[in-house]
Amino acid sequence: MTTSFDIKNKKTMGLAAMQGRGFYYPFDLAFDSNDKIYVLGRGHDYDPRGARITVMDMEEEYYGTFGSFGDKEGQFMWPSSIAISNKDKIYVSDEYLNKITIMTTEGDFISSFGQLGNAEGEFDGPNGLVFDDNNQLYIVDHRNGRIQVFDEDGNYIRKFSSEGESEGKLNLPWGITHISDDTLYISDWGNHRIQEFSTNGDFIRTIGSKGNNESNLLHPSSSAVDDLGYVYVSDWGNHKLKVFDKHGTFLCSNRGEGTLSKWAQDFLDTNVQEKEARSKANLVFELESFKNDPFTESSHVEKLFWCPTSISFHKDKLLIVDSSRHRIQVFNKVEKL
Amino acid sequence: MSNKDIMLMAHLMRRVGFGSTKDELEEYIKNGYDNQVDIILDSEPNYEISKHLINRYQPDYGSPMGNSSNGASWLYKMIWSDSPFKEKISLFWHGIFATGYAKLANGIVLHDQIKMFSKFGLGNYKNLLIELSKDPAMIIWLDNCESHKGAVNENYGRELLELFSMGTGNYTEKDIKEASRAFTGWTIANKDYMTTKSQRDSVWPYGRLAMHFEYKEDDHDEDEKIFLGETGNFNGEEIIDIICKQKATAKFISRHMYSFFVEDEPPVPEWPYKEPNNPNAIELLSEVYFDTGYNIKEMLRFLFKSKFFKSEKVWNKRVKSPIELVAGTLRITKEFERPDKQQSSANSHTSFMGQHAMNPPSVEGWHWGTEWLDSGTVVERVNFSSSKLGDVNNSGIRKIINNVKSNISNQYSTELLIEKILEELGSIIVSKTTKDTLKDFVNSKINSEKSLNDDNLSELLQLIGAMPEYQRA
Numbered sequence: 001m002t003t004s005f006d007i008k009n010k011k012t013m014g015l016a017a018m019q020g021r022g023f024y025y026p027f028d029l030a031f032d033s034n035d036k037i038y039v040l041g042r043g044h045d046y047d048p049r050g051a052r053i054t055v056m057d058m059e060e061e062y063y064g065t066f067g068s069f070g071d072k073e074g075q076f077m078w079p080s081s082i083a084i085s086n087k088d089k090i091y092v093s094d095e096y097l098n099k100i101t102i103m104t105t106e107g108d109f110i111s112s113f114g115q116l117g118n119a120e121g122e123f124d125g126p127n128g129l130v131f132d133d134n135n136q137l138y139i140v141d142h143r144n145g146r147i148q149v150f151d152e153d154g155n156y157i158r159k160f161s162s163e164g165e166s167e168g169k170l171n172l173p174w175g176i177t178h179i180s181d182d183t184l185y186i187s188d189w190g191n192h193r194i195q196e197f198s199t200n201g202d203f204i205r206t207i208g209s210k211g212n213n214e215s216n217l218l219h220p221s222s223s224a225v226d227d228l229g230y231v232y233v234s235d236w237g238n239h240k241l242k243v244f245d246k247h248g249t250f251l252c253s254n255r256g257e258g259t260l261s262k263w264a265q266d267f268l269d270t271n272v273q274e275k276e277a278r279s280k281a282n283l284v285f286e287l288e289s290f291k292n293d294p295f296t297e298s299s300h301v302e303k304l305f306w307c308p309t310s311i312s313f314h315k316d317k318l319l320i321v322d323s324s325r326h327r328i329q330v331f332n333k334v335e336k337l
Numbered sequence: 338m339s340n341k342d343i344m345l346m347a348h349l350m351r352r353v354g355f356g357s358t359k360d361e362l363e364e365y366i367k368n369g370y371d372n373q374v375d376i377i378l379d380s381e382p383n384y385e386i387s388k389h390l391i392n393r394y395q396p397d398y399g400s401p402m403g404n405s406s407n408g409a410s411w412l413y414k415m416i417w418s419d420s421p422f423k424e425k426i427s428l429f430w431h432g433i434f435a436t437g438y439a440k441l442a443n444g445i446v447l448h449d450q451i452k453m454f455s456k457f458g459l460g461n462y463k464n465l466l467i468e469l470s471k472d473p474a475m476i477i478w479l480d481n482c483e484s485h486k487g488a489v490n491e492n493y494g495r496e497l498l499e500l501f502s503m504g505t506g507n508y509t510e511k512d513i514k515e516a517s518r519a520f521t522g523w524t525i526a527n528k529d530y531m532t533t534k535s536q537r538d539s540v541w542p543y544g545r546l547a548m549h550f551e552y553k554e555d556d557h558d559e560d561e562k563i564f565l566g567e568t569g570n571f572n573g574e575e576i577i578d579i580i581c582k583q584k585a586t587a588k589f590i591s592r593h594m595y596s597f598f599v600e601d602e603p604p605v606p607e608w609p610y611k612e613p614n615n616p617n618a619i620e621l622l623s624e625v626y627f628d629t630g631y632n633i634k635e636m637l638r639f640l641f642k643s644k645f646f647k648s649e650k651v652w653n654k655r656v657k658s659p660i661e662l663v664a665g666t667l668r669i670t671k672e673f674e675r676p677d678k679q680q681s682s683a684n685s686h687t688s689f690m691g692q693h694a695m696n697p698p699s700v701e702g703w704h705w706g707t708e709w710l711d712s713g714t715v716v717e718r719v720n721f722s723s724s725k726l727g728d729v730n731n732s733g734i735r736k737i738i739n740n741v742k743s744n745i746s747n748q749y750s751t752e753l754l755i756e757k758i759l760e761e762l763g764s765i766i767v768s769k770t771t772k773d774t775l776k777d778f779v780n781s782k783i784n785s786e787k788s789l790n791d792d793n794l795s796e797l798l799q800l801i802g803a804m805p806e807y808q809r810a
Binding site: 042045047096174267281289299300326 | 389529549
């Protein structure tokens with residue numbers, strides 16, 4: 001007997017905005033102990049205003065922004081990932097400046113650590129960040145193909161893995177996720193798979209393989225795990241959400257179901273000309289050029305994921321940072337049909 | 338292999354791409370000239386830096402909000418393609434079918450237009466014109482979405498004849514009106530929403546949206562038209578079919594090819610009044626146009642193998658456009674071996690030199706040739722090429738310096754040093770005056786093999802970057 005699974009969209013949050021309320025190429029998010037969300041904006045080279053942190057909550061209440069583009073302390077050039085410690089300190093990785101910046105939740109600079117290199121404690125493109133239950137920080141050092149572990153003050157503790165293609169090796173990894181049984185899930189972007197490690201750095205298993213079929217992955221950026229052990233993957237290159245069971249068997253996928261967020265609705269309500277024109281538009285359609293080209297399809301069809309960069313659970317809600325559409329799509333957990 | 342063979346291959350590579358280094362030329366020479374032309378025309382390029390890697394680091398290069406990232410993204414392809422001919426062809430068509438961001442306010446549709454040039458730019462000219470007529474960027478740029486049955490907008494019909502196919506003097510005002518009527522109903526899907534977003538430069542709520550062609554049958558003028566002497570209930574495809582049959586079209590597109598790939602012609606507005614530099618070449622290309630059923634690739638195959646292309650008289654006769662200059666220089670220096678923020682800065686230099694990709698000064702595009710050069714742009718060009726060639730930290734320059742040092746080991750002379758360094762940069766041909774200037778510099782700074790240090794060679798490379806010959810292809 002075959003059991004079917006499905007995953008349903010709950011709502012959409014955010015708005016494209018070069019500055020202020022909204023995001024500009026958001027890459028990652030994290031929650032503090034008060035359930036405030038800190039959304040890390042990447043920005044882009046021609047408009048540095050996007051490199052900032054936008055603070056909001058699940059009801060889309062807006063609390064402001066902080067952080068700015070630059071190479072001074074507390075500034076970002078290519079911010080990549082964000083994590084928050086159990087003491088509510090914010091950690092941001094910058095893969096251009098090759099350092100981690102530590103800030104308060106008010107945006108005040110505390111300290112930073114790291115520099116370009118491949119020695120212990122040095123980075124070549126720090127990306128994904130995650131804390132374990134002991135407040136140890138795991139940093140994806142992506143061009144060095146390894147994970148480095150630090151204490152909350154930025155003191156180096158240990159490292160594991162190395163660059164390569166075989167099991168346990170990493171090729172330009174991106175996101176990292178920790179679950180409470182001391183297991184890490186690393187998005188092995190260049191090898192098109194998720195790899196599971198113990199927090200000691202022992203390789204456990206691989207999920208997914210390269211391809212554009214339903215059960216395959218293409219440059220996955222991030223993963224999240226629910227209480228059943230189901231693994232949710234932001235399949236960046238296929239522009240999909242993919243779900244696997246705890247044995248790595250594919251369960252279901254979703255191509256994206258973006259709707260109008262509260263902020264988006266506010267924008268349209270105050271820009272009636274656009275609202276009226278939009279109301280008459282058909283924004284969901286099929287074209288011949290979409291075949292085997294989800295990137296092109298996502299550039300045309302607004303509701304679809306376009307380069308999802310981060311996926312994480314907050315309580316029972318799954319939040320996917322839909323980077324090139326400058327929003328967060330929120331889903332319920334997978335359910336049996 | 339003779340020196341002349343290398344020089345000829347270097348000439349070919351400057352025209353089909355953005356120039357080649359000595360190592361690359363030596364590989365190509367092994368194939369033989371004609372075979373190398375076929376390889377270039379028939380190969381699909383590989384890119385050393387994948388689009389996935391670029392989009393990971395620079396997400397706006399794949400899903401552009403504005404326009405500048407389009408140019409920077411295109412520049413990556415020009416630099417890191419193993420066969421940049423496809424990019425050169427797209428640049429060729431972009432110069433003729435110039436479409437600009439100023440009116441579109443949407444980076445994605447321009448990004449898609451360049452992709453279309455890459456896909457159709459070496460095929461049948463008729464198909465290319467049909468694709469161009471369906472291209473959303475062009476439809477908005479020339480207002481065809483505002484052209485309706487009974488209320489015709491003539492912008493696209495006019496430019497299709499004047500700038501995209503036949504040239505002035507070969508059709509009447511009546512032909513423009515009839516062609517425009519035939520293209521009524523050729524519009525974009527969700528036209529009101531898309532044009533509203535463009536007019537308001539709106540990125541809201543969720544960024545730019547790509548656009549696609551839509552044919553509205555009920556808005557198409559189906560009545561009889563008389564166009565270039567033919568009568569019928571023509572739609573756009575039939576109009577293009579008639580256009581492509583015209584001798585004027587063959588000559589017009591042949592002259593564009595000659596100007597872009599062989600030697601600079603005067604700006605297009607002067608064509609009705611000035612004979613081509615080489616009327617015989619235009620005639621020959623026009624014959625190939627008809628003989629091959631308007632096939633662009635076969636016209637170019639003929640062109641690159643022709644005597645007029647191989648003639649030394651046309652070597653180094655074209656002024657590099659800013660994009661050609663920047664791309665060619667960065668292919669030599671190889672400084673962006675992985676995606677880098679500085680790529681955006683390098684792209685900005687093309688604008689400072691007068692060519693902002695996908696943002697032409699008008700529907701006529703840019704005026705090429707010596708019109709690229711004025712007192713401001715020359716300073717910008719020289720500063721850029723000198724500073725890049727003189728930066729010994731770039732891996733490409735590092736390799737050139739090492740090769741020069743090893744090639745003149747124990748047999749140093751001023752002449753040999755100059756010869757080897759010009760060879761390494763892609764067998765650059767220089768005048769006697771320029772060579773004397775280089776000799777004066779070398780004799781004053783480097784008088785023995787012991788003086789072949791980074792500082793001196795950097796200065797020599799800077800001087801070469803400032804030479805008039807480096808500014809030409």
